[in-house]
Amino acid sequence: xxxxxxxxxxxxxxxxxxxxxxxxxxxxxxxxxxxxxxxxxxxxxxxxxxxxxxxxxxxxxxxxxxxxxxxxxxxxxxxxxxxxxxxxxxxxxxxxxxxxxxxxxxxxxxxxxxxxxxxxxxxxxxxxxxxxxxxxxxxxxxxxxxxxxxxxxxxxxx
Amino acid sequence: xxxxxxxxxxxxxxxxxxxxxxxxxxxxxxxxxxxxxxxxxxxxxxxxxxxxxxxxxxxxxxxxxxxxxxxxxxxxxxxxxxxxxxxxxxxxxxxxxxxxxxxxxxxxxxxxxxxxxxxxxxxxxxxxxxxxxxxxxxxxxxxxxxxxxxxxxxxxxxxxxxxxxxxxxxxxxxxxxxxxxxxxxxxxxxxxxxxxxxxxxxxxxxxxxxxxxxxxxxxxxxxxxxxxxxxxxxxxxxxxxxxxxxxxxxxxxxxxxxxxxxxxxxxxxxxxxxxxxxxxxxxxxxxxxxxxxxxxxxxxxxxxxxxxxxxxxxxxxxxxxxxxxxxxxxxxxxxxxxxxxxxxxxxxxxxxxxxxxxxxxxxxxxxxxxxxxxxxxxxxxxxxxxxxxxxxxxxxxxxxxxxxxxxxxxxxxxxxxxxxxxxxxxxxxxxxxxxxxxxxxxxxxxxxxxxxxxxxxxxxxxxxxxxxxxxxxxxxxxxxxxxxxxxxxxxxxxxxxxxxxxxxxxxxxxxxxxxxxxxxxxxxxxxxxxxxxxxxxxxxxxxxxxxxxxxxxxxxxxxxxxxxxxxxxxxxxxxxxxxxxxxxxxxxxxxxxxxxxxxxxxxxxxxxxxxxxxxxxxxxxxxx
Numbered sequence: 001x002x003x004x005x006x007x008x009x010x011x012x013x014x015x016x017x018x019x020x021x022x023x024x025x026x027x028x029x030x031x032x033x034x035x036x037x038x039x040x041x042x043x044x045x046x047x048x049x050x051x052x053x054x055x056x057x058x059x060x061x062x063x064x065x066x067x068x069x070x071x072x073x074x075x076x077x078x079x080x081x082x083x084x085x086x087x088x089x090x091x092x093x094x095x096x097x098x099x100x101x102x103x104x105x106x107x108x109x110x111x112x113x114x115x116x117x118x119x120x121x122x123x124x125x126x127x128x129x130x131x132x133x134x135x136x137x138x139x140x141x142x143x144x145x146x147x148x149x150x151x152x153x154x155x156x157x158x
Numbered sequence: 159x160x161x162x163x164x165x166x167x168x169x170x171x172x173x174x175x176x177x178x179x180x181x182x183x184x185x186x187x188x189x190x191x192x193x194x195x196x197x198x199x200x201x202x203x204x205x206x207x208x209x210x211x212x213x214x215x216x217x218x219x220x221x222x223x224x225x226x227x228x229x230x231x232x233x234x235x236x237x238x239x240x241x242x243x244x245x246x247x248x249x250x251x252x253x254x255x256x257x258x259x260x261x262x263x264x265x266x267x268x269x270x271x272x273x274x275x276x277x278x279x280x281x282x283x284x285x286x287x288x289x290x291x292x293x294x295x296x297x298x299x300x301x302x303x304x305x306x307x308x309x310x311x312x313x314x315x316x317x318x319x320x321x322x323x324x325x326x327x328x329x330x331x332x333x334x335x336x337x338x339x340x341x342x343x344x345x346x347x348x349x350x351x352x353x354x355x356x357x358x359x360x361x362x363x364x365x366x367x368x369x370x371x372x373x374x375x376x377x378x379x380x381x382x383x384x385x386x387x388x389x390x391x392x393x394x395x396x397x398x399x400x401x402x403x404x405x406x407x408x409x410x411x412x413x414x415x416x417x418x419x420x421x422x423x424x425x426x427x428x429x430x431x432x433x434x435x436x437x438x439x440x441x442x443x444x445x446x447x448x449x450x451x452x453x454x455x456x457x458x459x460x461x462x463x464x465x466x467x468x469x470x471x472x473x474x475x476x477x478x479x480x481x482x483x484x485x486x487x488x489x490x491x492x493x494x495x496x497x498x499x500x501x502x503x504x505x506x507x508x509x510x511x512x513x514x515x516x517x518x519x520x521x522x523x524x525x526x527x528x529x530x531x532x533x534x535x536x537x538x539x540x541x542x543x544x545x546x547x548x549x550x551x552x553x554x555x556x557x558x559x560x561x562x563x564x565x566x567x568x569x570x571x572x573x574x575x576x577x578x579x580x581x582x583x584x585x586x587x588x589x590x591x592x593x594x595x596x597x598x599x600x601x602x603x604x605x606x607x608x609x610x611x612x613x614x615x616x617x618x619x620x621x622x623x624x625x626x627x628x629x630x631x632x633x634x635x636x637x638x639x640x641x642x643x644x645x646x647x648x649x650x651x652x653x654x655x656x657x658x659x660x661x662x663x664x665x666x667x668x669x670x671x672x673x674x675x676x677x678x679x680x681x682x683x684x685x686x687x688x689x690x691x692x693x694x695x696x697x698x699x700x701x702x703x704x705x706x707x708x709x710x711x712x713x714x715x716x717x718x719x720x721x722x723x724x725x726x727x728x729x730x731x732x733x734x735x736x737x738x739x740x741x742x743x744x745x746x747x748x749x750x751x752x753x754x755x756x757x758x759x760x761x762x763x764x765x766x767x768x769x770x771x772x773x774x775x776x777x778x779x780x781x782x
Contacts, residue, residue, distance in 0.1 A: 063483040064465050127191040128194045128195065128239070
């Protein structure tokens with residue numbers, strides 16, 4: 001599945017945050033919201049627009065956990081593995097999701113780009129442990145069974 | 159736009175009068191815990207029912223109040239997340255727990271129309287029904303200062319913040335005090351940084367105030383990254399103006415004109431609420447140029463984090479705001495001299511700023527009456543793990559762990575026994591039963607080998623393996639190590655390898671000693687706070703649970719029964735029907751047998767993956 005990258009949409013972000021180095025993270029965040037990952041093509045484009053070396057932009061993009069250089073699925077499952085969720089057994093949930101979708105620690109996104117399964121250090125929803133976040137919504141007190149049911153729900157929705 | 163102190167006072171009076179005139183209120187907790195359990199659906203249902211039943215209601219503070227209107231409000235987090243969604247009825251102060259959509263009709267008919275309490279919705283513990291929130295044991299031992307407004311006001315309304323006395327401290331700092339007096343008051347209060355370090359806030363402020371290098375900056379660390387901590391989230395989401403007010407006062411005290419709030423990426427609602435609060439404050443002239451007609455100007459900015467735990471460290475955080483990789487640098491020079499954009503910078507945590515308004519309003523002497531001699535005030539804690547009442551609490555410094563865990567937290571879940579509590583997240587340590595009477599304050603905890611940290615308290619019962627907990631934290635820190643200095647980058651990696659080996663049943667003689675040696679080395683030599691404290695969980699678990707480590711290494715046994723690789727998986731011949739399902743499921747062909755006769759697992763081949771356990775239709779396969 002090839003995706004065409006429209007770079008001009010970044011101009012709005014550059015205009016909004018200002019073309020200076022301190023705006024870089026905000027601009028990359030916007031780019032990630034637009035494309036759902038950071039396509040390679042944006043690095044030379046931003047380097048020229050912001051007048052900073054491409055290597056520095058790449059350095060920032062790879063430093064922060066939230067930036068992804070690989071395309072992600074439509075539904076991103078973030079299984080919380082913070083302390084509170086961990087002690088209330090979050091790993092079996094992760095394993096069940098991976099098993100259901102044929103994913104692993106290295107293969108995080110399904111071939112049809114529908115699902116991505118990853119872990120997150122803490123969602124700050126510790127009172128609802130174990131929690132799973134799908135895109136922006138938090139699902140509380142999950143079990144391996146309810147997580148798998150959730151996948152089915154999203155598949156039907158699609 | 160308010161142009162003077164008189165205009166602000168008059169406007170506040172108006173807001174207060176409007177709030178005082180409200181009669182009945184239904185306050186629904188809008189915290190993350192309750193929302194994820196359906197609080198928004200309860201709100202919508204109550205709203206629909208009041209329309210349907212012609213109950214007169216309002217959704218925001220009225221200009222011309224009528225006391226017969228029912229006020230329906232979504233507030234911030236009430237803290238008692240375990241039994242959410244929570245609904246409080248005022249003026250009676252009744253608390254309804256685990257409210258579902260189906261309960262809404264009764265709430266309107268009985269409670270709102272007839273004024274009767276629905277006892278089945280009230281909190282019940284050991285057979286006692288607690289109608290009023292303030293009587294509930296979870297709330298009784300708390301002193302809520304920085305969280306005071308969270309369960310009372312609508313976070314999106316600056317009018318409600320004003321009605322609760324908001325921005326009176328700013329007023330005082332701007333018109334009745336000199337900047338030196340503000341610094342002195344904070345110093346005098348004994349307030350210490352709530353982000354973990356416990357550095358005296360007043361001393362920090364006075365160091366920045368002394369600098370002659372302009373502009374100066376006020377930075378707020380809202381990068382609450384410790385797994386198991388969510389108290390700063392509550393202040394940012396539920397009472398954003400309290401944070402803004404504290405930061406503006408820091409600006410007055412230190413001569414700074416720009417403020418930056420660095421918010422964690424996982425908190426989109428906090429970003430939205432703060433943005434809205436800044437816009438409202440600017441609209442009223444409480445932020446921006448010539449605040450309340452004075453010469454004082456202060457502008458506020460928000461930066462969203464991008465997921466790097468190390469950005470909770472001061473110099474890494476300022477680097478991130480500058481648009482760089484968030485890596486700490488060697489100190490000195492310190493942030494107070496060369497901080498953000500190389501200028502003098504006051505850098506404090508959310509909760510620290512949230513305490514400022516009260517200190518200015520009520521004075522240092524009052525503040526010192528709360529807490530202990532060297533740790534004044536209160537501390538918020540996120541109480542989680544295998545505890546009955548998970549939630550967000552605030553107690554005076556010096557409260558004992560026992561009071562927090564058993565009186566407020568209600569003890570352990572499912573009748574299990576207390577084993578340990580992890581305090582201070584990945585930088586902290588584990589405390590055990592012998593520490594239950596330890597007062598929670600900066601100095602006592604340090605002595606016991608833990609830290610208050612940002613205030614995460616993860617309670618663990620007998621089913622939690624302490625070696626696995628240590629591995630979990632080391633995995634976290636190792637992942638988050640920025641890689642700049644060798645002790646942390648390489649040291650945490652080696653420690654993690656050893657821990658992984660131990661929980662996998664391949665521990666060797668000398669591993670414990672090596673962990674201790676590496677841990678002490680990293681603590682002494684790492685560049686920043688993240689590295690220096692990285693070994694805390696490992697060293698403290700070795701100190702208090704050495705026997706558990708030894709059982710893993712020498713007996714290949716996990717006393718808590720948690721470590722998968724140390725389990726023995728066996729087929730019960732009594733229950734096995736010989737269907738061969740398990741044998742087909744086994745990835746390493748460790749199971750064999752004749753059809754319709756009991757199957758057997760070859761323990762030398764078994765990799766303890768557990769897939770046979772879930773495959774067996776007769777529950778004949780057991781893990782030990």
